[in-house]
Structure formats: C-alpha cells, structure tokens
Amino acid sequence: MEEAFIKTPLGIAKITGDANGLSSIVVLNSDAPLTEVIPEVLEDAVYQLKEYFKEERKDFTLTLNPEGTxxxxxxxxxxxxxxxxxxxxxxxxxxxxxxxxxxxxxxxxxxxxxxxxxxxxxxxxxxxxxxxxxxxxxxxxxxxxxxxxxxxxxxxx
Structure with a gap:
C-alpha cells in the first residue's frame, strides 16, 4: 500500500492506495511531513484533488477500492x-x-x-x-x- 501526504486548504490529507485503487483519503488534525515524490499509483488522485480545490473539477474519475461491509x-x-x-x-x-x-x-x-x-x-x-x-x-x-x-x-x- 502506497501513501502520500499533501497540503489542502483544509489541512494535510493522507492518501493511500495501490494498483487496485484508492483505499482512503483523510484529512489529518495534525501536521505531517508532506510527500516530496508522489507514488505513481497516487499521482492521478493528487492531481484530481488539486483540481477540485481550485474549482476546476466537479467529478472524480478514479479507481476506488475502499474497505467496508x-x-x-x-x-x-x-x-x-x-x-x-x-x-x-x-x-x-x-x-x-x-x-x-x-x-x-x-x-x-x-x-x-x-x-x-x-x-x-x-x-x-x-x-x-x-x-x-x-x-x-x-x-x-x-x-x-x-x-x-x-x-x-x-x-x-
């Protein structure tokens, strides 16, 4: 499982996923070191989130793989x-x-x-x-x- 920490207007977001898709995106209530090199499997998620925050994206086109019932x-x-x-x-x-x-x-x-x-x-x-x-x-x-x-x-x- 790969992970990346990026800065958003709402705090640091932790993004996790692998070749099967994204498993989580959460905003942290504390600081964490930002990821300097985004893992390839998370690059599109980071790009699309940045577009969303700049009001350039309304829909996400990502492969999702959350765990749940x-x-x-x-x-x-x-x-x-x-x-x-x-x-x-x-x-x-x-x-x-x-x-x-x-x-x-x-x-x-x-x-x-x-x-x-x-x-x-x-x-x-x-x-x-x-x-x-x-x-x-x-x-x-x-x-x-x-x-x-x-x-x-x-x-x-």
Whole structure:
C-alpha cells in the first residue's frame, strides 16, 4: 500500500492506495511531513484533488477500492451519485437505498466513508437543512459545501 501526504486548504490529507485503487483519503488534525515524490499509483488522485480545490473539477474519475461491509459500500455508491453543488438529507439517502427506516445505519455508514471528498459524504445534511456530523469536523463540511455552492457569497465592501 502506497501513501502520500499533501497540503489542502483544509489541512494535510493522507492518501493511500495501490494498483487496485484508492483505499482512503483523510484529512489529518495534525501536521505531517508532506510527500516530496508522489507514488505513481497516487499521482492521478493528487492531481484530481488539486483540481477540485481550485474549482476546476466537479467529478472524480478514479479507481476506488475502499474497505467496508457490503451495506457500507452500497451507501458509498449512493453518495457518489449526489451531484456537485447539491445536498441530500439522510432520510432521502435512506429512501434512495430502499429503506426509509435505515436512517441511522445509513448515517453510520456515511460516517465510516474512508474516501473524503471523492465519495462526497459532506453533501449529506439533516432533513431540516442543518449541518450534521462529519468525521472531518463540521467546519470542514461547511467549507466544502461553500466551495461547491453555485451561489458564491460576495463581499459588499
């Protein structure tokens, strides 16, 4: 398994994967030495993440290989269908998966998503529009949603 540490606007991201695909992308809550030479199997992921942060990419075209249960993988696949700049509620996601009563299980699977940003768990919000749980911290979720927002906030002064 190869790994790389890159600087993002939200902190240092650790990317891991191999020839079978990416297994995780997580933002760290501490500093780590940046990777000087990106392993070849991670180059495309690093490139696409940098494009995303520069608002030059809305969709990722990467081979993903996260570890999880079959249910978690079903939830993560559904998350990939949420368009850039859009949000859905946990209840909507549960309905999409065919079981509106599975909200807590869906939320738990969402929280176990190992591929930060690429599998856009930050696009899932509370049914009242509130920002709820995000493994990377609510401040990062808010930042990501603002980045993707079609209506950018401008300064009046």
């Amino acid at each position: 079959s249910f978690q993988k079903r939830v993560w696949k559904a998350l990939e269908e949420i368009p850039y700049g859009k949000t859905v509620s946990y209840i909507d996601l549960s309905k999409t998966l065919g079981d509106p009563k599975a909200i807590r299980a869906v939320a738990a699977a969402n929280g176990k998503n190992p591929l930060w940003i690429v599998i856009p768990c930050h696009r899932v919000i509370g049914s009242d529009g509130s920002l709820t749980g995000y493994a990377g911290g609510l401040h990062r979720k808010k930042w990501l949603l603002e980045l993707e927002s079609p209506a950018k906030q401008t300064s009046l002064f």
